[in-house]
Amino acid sequence: MTTFSGVNIPKVSHVNDASHWYISELTHRLVEKSGISNDRYHVGKIILESLKDDPQFVLQIDGATGESENCGSVLKRSVQCANGLRKLGLKSGDVMILMAPSHLDLAIPIYAALYLGITIAPIDRLLKVSELQDIFHIDNPKAIFCQNERLADVLEASKILDVKPEVITFDKGDQVLNFADFLENYGNDVSVEDFRASDFAPSSTIIFLINTSGTTGKPKSAATTYRSYAISMPYLWERFTTFPTPTRLVVIVSPLQWMTAVFNFVGSAVFKFTRLQSSLPITQEHAYFLFNKYKPSYMILSPTMMTTLVTPGDREKCDFSCFETILIGGSAVSKNLIEEVKKITPKADVFAAYGMSESTTMIFQHGNTPAGSCGIPSGLFMYRLIDPLTGEDIHEPNVPGELRLQSPVLFSGYYNNPEATAATLEDGWLKTGDIFYRDENWNFFFVDRLKQLLKYKNHQISPVEVEGVIRQHPSVLDVAVVGIPDPECGDLPVACVVPKPGHTIVPQQIKDLVKNTLVDTKQLRGGVIVMSELPLTATTKLHRQKLQEIVLTAKRE
Incomplete structure (x- = not known):
């Protein structure tokens, strides 16, 4: 039962059970084969099972090049990559950093790492040496995948810290192993049929480290376990009724270090939808090209990016009518922006989304919520609003307070940072640092960041x-x-x-x-x-x- 300040909430968003039934059937097959009950939380094994179900399904498209890849090819290459990572000595609990554009190779080490219980840390591919030092110091990576143009900075940051991760470049270079040679020379001795994913404890093994430095200071890495992530997966897709393939084509316009990109890289393999991405930067012009050519049906993006796309005088160059669902989040979403987007997407459901790295998934669900609302309570969370001055619970509608959350999917803490963890988790409740209020119908509205x-x-x-x-x-x-x-x-x-x-x-x-x-x-x-x-x-x-x-x-x- 979802609660608000200890009281049962009469209105909880629950559209349908389709996504939950789909995941339940998929994980039941896994457990039946392995006899290991915890396999229902093994995201890597879930992906392996799903990729095998339909090898011909087109999983990913690089809109910049027009290249595409089906599940069978992704399965083969990701198994090769996992074999290679094992040969390099990587194992469950080790950290692997990814810093690259969204080309077709990017998903391969992601899935490979998930098969082995490796922790994935996606970071900004443009970080400078000093910024890389800060993150390497926290995450202590055993392997780093990057583009050759960033290799010098990666090696310099590693040298300063006196760490020696295995570094692999996605493109050709002459200093370290490149990705194509890595797959060929390290990954070919075990077939897809003979490959076995690693066994580990999903409740204590970290799946992702999401950098949360954002805009205000030194970086922190929010750590989420395999179990928490597995539990959260169906909730993002509760509004959809058809599985597999709940939506036709999802376009990714955010870089990998943003949690919504992670959702779609993992979710596309699990729920079987085609992922449209690009190895080029997502400018307004390039986004219009992708939308006009490929006609995506689903998108998650920031308010700033959305504002750029709907600029009067420019938006007439693009046909937005293909979209069926658009989620806008990452910072405050104005009612005016929602209304502008709805003008050019007549068929789309357009919502203000709210989530954070520490919550693992979206915190509210959407139905017939008013414009500007972040949604109504999800069955995945318990909620409180706290008066920031008195520390008392707020029970009345239309009174702003800091949102606090409790859930089995909350992050486990900031990696190697117990002080920051203690300041954010209090008696099992996540202090979001965000001010919200709710109306009489349990629609929640974002007010501002407490620190801002x-x-x-x-x-x-x-x-x-x-x-x-x-x-x-x-x-x-x-x-x-x-x-x-x-x-x-x-x-x-x-x-x-x-x-x-x-x-x-x-x-x-x-x-x-x-x-x-x-x-x-x-x-x-x-x-x-x-x-x-x-x-x-x-x-x-x-x-x-x-x-x-x-x-x-x-x-x-």
């Missing part, structure tokens, strides 16, 4: 609220509000505004809009900055740390 709330003379200001007002200006494409420190007042809000193409923004108009809409304590006392673009992380989220640095030195009007 500004305080002006003891009055709290939500940047998201101010941004929502500014987005109403007809010339505004995107906006972010941050604060500059003031010794007497605390934080002075600054609006960083990106105009729509061909439009001009007058800063005073932005100030007047806020003045005429919000109370005096929420005014833009720090000024307005007109920018050509906002700084983004590799996962297309707003890079607040960089923006904060820009704001401190930029001309504010």
Whole structure:
């Protein structure tokens, strides 16, 4: 029974059992063959079984090259890769780092690692040496897969730390083993029929380390177990009724280090849907090319990326009518953005999605939820809203508080960081650091990040609220509000505004809009900055740390 602050919730999202029945049947076959009850949580064995079911099914397409690969080929190559990893001495619990674009080779070491119980750490492929050092120090990888152009930085970071991981490049190079030679020379002595996945304890073995440094400081690696991930898998697909192949074609527009990309790399093999990805960067132009040519049906992406795609004057170049489901998440999703997307996707269900690396999967489910809502409670979680000032539970609707969660799928902690783990997990409850409120119908609405709330003379200001007002200006494409420190007042809000193409923004108009809409304590006392673009992380989220640095030195009007 799902609860909210200890009280049973009368309205829990549960659309149908199709995804659960599908996983149950698949894992029942596994356990029946092996006699090992824990195999129902062995994600690698689940993928092996599923790939064998339909070898001719087209699993992945590289939209940049037009190349595709079916399940039979992926199965053969991933088994070769697993054999090779075993020869290199990798075993259950070892960490393997992946840093590469989404070409057709990327999935192969992912599946191979899952067969062996290896921990996968996908990271930003553009990180500099000092950033690689930070992550290598935490994750202590035994193997690294990267492009040859990044090899020098990988080797330098490893040398500084005095670690010696096995490094394999996906493309040709002359310093280390390349991927094609690795499969040929290390993986060919065991056939698919004779290959056996490794046995290990899914409840204690880490499946993924997801980097959560994001925008604010030193990296942390959120660790999720094989068991937690296996339990979570069917919940993302509860809205769908046909399995296998719940949707025709899923396009991946986020890099691998974002959890939603991980969902789709694993989910495509388990639930048997075709995955459209690209070995080229996903720019607006390239996304339009992919959509127009391949007509994908499903997509998860960030609000910033979605804003770019629906830019008036540009969006007319693309046919969005193919989409049936679009989830927008990773940061605050405005009601205005949802409405703009619905204008160009008449057949699609468009939702504001909410999840985090520490929760393993999406935290709310979607049905007939109002625009701007992140959804209603899922049967997978228990929920609380906590007053950040008093620490007391909030029971009433329409009162904001910090969201806290309890679930069997929560992350097990930050890898090699007990202090950060203790600060985030309290008596089994995950402190999300996000402010939400719920309405009378149990629809939950995101307010802001607790750490991003500004305080002006003891009055709290939500940047998201101010941004929502500014987005109403007809010339505004995107906006972010941050604060500059003031010794007497605390934080002075600054609006960083990106105009729509061909439009001009007058800063005073932005100030007047806020003045005429919000109370005096929420005014833009720090000024307005007109920018050509906002700084983004590799996962297309707003890079607040960089923006904060820009704001401190930029001309504010």
